Amino acid sequence: MPETLLEVKDLECRRPKGDPIFSHVNFSVREGDIVVVQGKSGSGKSTILKCLSHLNIYNGEILYRGRTPKQYGVPFYRTRVLYVPQRASLLPGTPRDFMNVVTSFGSYNKNNEGKLTKGKAPPIAPETIELADSWGIDEELWDRTWSNLSGGEMQRMALAIAVGMKSAEILLLDEPTSALDPDTASTVEDFLKSEIKSSQSNLKALIWVTHSEEQGRRVGSRFVHLSSGGIQEEEVDSAV
Numbered sequence: 001m002p003e004t005l006l007e008v009k010d011l012e013c014r015r016p017k018g019d020p021i022f023s024h025v026n027f028s029v030r031e032g033d034i035v036v037v038q039g040k041s042g043s044g045k046s047t048i049l050k051c052l053s054h055l056n057i058y059n060g061e062i063l064y065r066g067r068t069p070k071q072y073g074v075p076f077y078r079t080r081v082l083y084v085p086q087r088a089s090l091l092p093g094t095p096r097d098f099m100n101v102v103t104s105f106g107s108y109n110k111n112n113e114g115k116l117t118k119g120k121a122p123p124i125a126p127e128t129i130e131l132a133d134s135w136g137i138d139e140e141l142w143d144r145t146w147s148n149l150s151g152g153e154m155q156r157m158a159l160a161i162a163v164g165m166k167s168a169e170i171l172l173l174d175e176p177t178s179a180l181d182p183d184t185a186s187t188v189e190d191f192l193k194s195e196i197k198s199s200q201s202n203l204k205a206l207i208w209v210t211h212s213e214e215q216g217r218r219v220g221s222r223f224v225h226l227s228s229g230g231i232q233e234e235e236v237d238s239a240v
């Protein structure tokens with residue numbers, strides 16, 4: 001039986017005015033899962049990913065390998081359960097700056113008094129630059145500000161960073177290929193699916209928000225539908 005990575009219990013998220021976006025959300029994610037999340041526009045798909053990465057306030061419980069984000073320390077937790085936003089245009093600086101900041105979150109060292117201190121970020125690994133390159137991202141783009149990248153370049157760069165960090169066991173993907181042409185989207189899909197299957201990879205599961213039924217069918221191993229009342233697992237007809 002594959003190990004349970006994430007357990008979500010009675011999750012509820014409210015708008016600032018107090019009315020719920022969704023409530024009573026219960027599900028779990030196991031090793032090897034690619035959970036496709038679908039639902040109407042505004043049903044809270046992006047919001048649930050933000051809750052799972054502890055970027056939004058929520059009620060209920062999120063357990064990653066049996067412990068809460070706060071028990072791990074939220075910055076560390078976020079390197080393990082990693083949110084890849086649909087648009088990175090609001091990020092300051094360049095992809096290289098961002099990679100340096102996020103990798104330093106994952107590298108905590110013990111000082112002489114036994115306290116955890118933030119480590120120095122290692123340089124970007126050549127294989128990360130090669131991965132981005134294999135998706136058509138020229139090395140020069142690592143030093144261009146996010147706001148000067150195209151939507152598709154931002155998406156591929158954000159994904160290459162997420163994979164290249166090698167820290168995450170679960171990626172939270174918010175329409176990760178929505179700005180890509182079909183061929184590039186298919187290359188990215190195939191790569192992510194193979195990473196989940198590979199015993200060499202740290203990546204063990206994906207939660208994948210998509211509006212595309214076709215993409216959902218291509219990548220998903222489980223399918224959930226989000227609505228204000230909760231989340232519903234959809235049965236897959238194995239005969240299809």
Ligand SMILES: Nc1ncnc2c1ncn2[C@@H]1O[C@H](COP(=O)(O)OP(=O)(O)OP(=O)(O)O)[C@@H](O)[C@H]1O
Nearest residue numbers: 015016021039040041042043044045046047048211
């Ligand atoms: N900070 C906020 N303040 C007020 N309302 C918010 C906030 N963030 C999200 N919402 C509302 O919460 C609801 C869910 O938004 P969310 O972006 O999660 O939906 P979604 O399912 O991802 O939508 P889409 O499919 O259109 O991308 C929407 O009605 C949105 O307007």
